[in-house]
Amino acid sequence: MKRISKLHLALLLLCAMPQLAFAQIFATPVQQIELLFAGDIMQHETQLNMAKVSDGKYSFSYCYRHISPLVKDADISVANLETTIGKSGFSGYPSFCAPDSFLYAVKDAGFNVLLFANNHCMDKGKRGAMHTLDMLDSLQLAHCGVYRNAKEREERYPLIIEKKGVRVAILNYTYSTNGREIPSPMVVNIIDKETIARDIQTAKDKRPDVIIACMHWGDEYVSLPPASVKEMSNWLIEQGVNHIIGNHPHVIQPIEIRESEKSPDTHLVAYSTGNLVSNMSIRRADGGIMVGMKLRKILNYTRAFDIRYLLTWIAPKDDNGKRDFTIYPAATTCIEEWNHGEQKLQLFINDSRSLFNKHNKGDIREMTIDSVRITR
Numbered sequence: 001m002k003r004i005s006k007l008h009l010a011l012l013l014l015c016a017m018p019q020l021a022f023a024q025i026f027a028t029p030v031q032q033i034e035l036l037f038a039g040d041i042m043q044h045e046t047q048l049n050m051a052k053v054s055d056g057k058y059s060f061s062y063c064y065r066h067i068s069p070l071v072k073d074a075d076i077s078v079a080n081l082e083t084t085i086g087k088s089g090f091s092g093y094p095s096f097c098a099p100d101s102f103l104y105a106v107k108d109a110g111f112n113v114l115l116f117a118n119n120h121c122m123d124k125g126k127r128g129a130m131h132t133l134d135m136l137d138s139l140q141l142a143h144c145g146v147y148r149n150a151k152e153r154e155e156r157y158p159l160i161i162e163k164k165g166v167r168v169a170i171l172n173y174t175y176s177t178n179g180r181e182i183p184s185p186m187v188v189n190i191i192d193k194e195t196i197a198r199d200i201q202t203a204k205d206k207r208p209d210v211i212i213a214c215m216h217w218g219d220e221y222v223s224l225p226p227a228s229v230k231e232m233s234n235w236l237i238e239q240g241v242n243h244i245i246g247n248h249p250h251v252i253q254p255i256e257i258r259e260s261e262k263s264p265d266t267h268l269v270a271y272s273t274g275n276l277v278s279n280m281s282i283r284r285a286d287g288g289i290m291v292g293m294k295l296r297k298i299l300n301y302t303r304a305f306d307i308r309y310l311l312t313w314i315a316p317k318d319d320n321g322k323r324d325f326t327i328y329p330a331a332t333t334c335i336e337e338w339n340h341g342e343q344k345l346q347l348f349i350n351d352s353r354s355l356f357n358k359h360n361k362g363d364i365r366e367m368t369i370d371s372v373r374i375t376r
Helices: 006-016 019-025 045-051 068-073 100-109 125-138 150-156 193-205 227-239 339-359
Strands: 030-041 076-081 113-115 142-144 159-163 166-174 210-216 243-247 255-259 266-270 275-277 287-298 301-314 327-329 333-336 372-375
Touching (some): 076 100, 100 125, 193 227, 227 243, 255 301, 266 287, 301 339
Parallel strands (some): 030 076, 030 275, 333 372
Antiparallel strands (some): 159 166, 255 266
């Protein structure tokens, strides 16, 4: 059995107390924040066509209307931006490029941190990546993973976000850029242990309360992480990362709460959050999860608690071949007079719950939000 100091045990018990109860009993200040992690935000050709309104303009805001309140409630809301942003040349797979309004909709939905180190970040070369970075900065959206040059990376990475007295360091890496060249002097964070180890030490030097690694990794459309991903997650925690959020497989994968061998700390590992919005419709790829957790800081000790997830789903094509790319809360969505849609929704829910019931580890609960009704 691992040994825990009396101080650690005391802090562990205090962090488990409700914040109000602690504040009423003790004079020690308590800081608490909420984080939310969503999956891949993609724009396929069909989404682009559906978003076209008038005068060549596009509107994507309707996609997020049901989940936006949840996103805005969190202090830090993170998603993976798996498309470049451009002024023209909009396209879907295999070279993603979305109009500026796509990013406006993401911000309006409440997301305030976007991950850009993924295999599609160089789909439109230097011009596309640079315009994406310019737009992210102009909208004051925090981001990490891709940089204009090495100097900018040195100044802005790891990404440090402080909310309500809690400092969070966010790291972001991708397994590749689909073979596309990274144009000089730009920098993309590629998964490499030597580089990551240096970055973790740099993060520690900035004295954050937690370090979170967001990894673009794994095998597409596979519901369980491969051995290489599990090995990397073990290594990241050994190096000092507190929590890990994964994406890229386009389907959800299990969530684990791991106990530390050296302290009473726990580590959240979510191997894949799946798709938040995309045109993918094959089994298990028509939805994802949003993973939430709270961080409570007492003195210099910070602990994660209340770890939970929301199943999200995108309805399939209707009888007329059209698809509405609204993101629905899967568990509380009711479908009327559309058997195909109801069957697809229930299949996604059953697959997801079956996977989690079998492979999740730790106290992780499914959450729900206000119900939504789909009629055809």
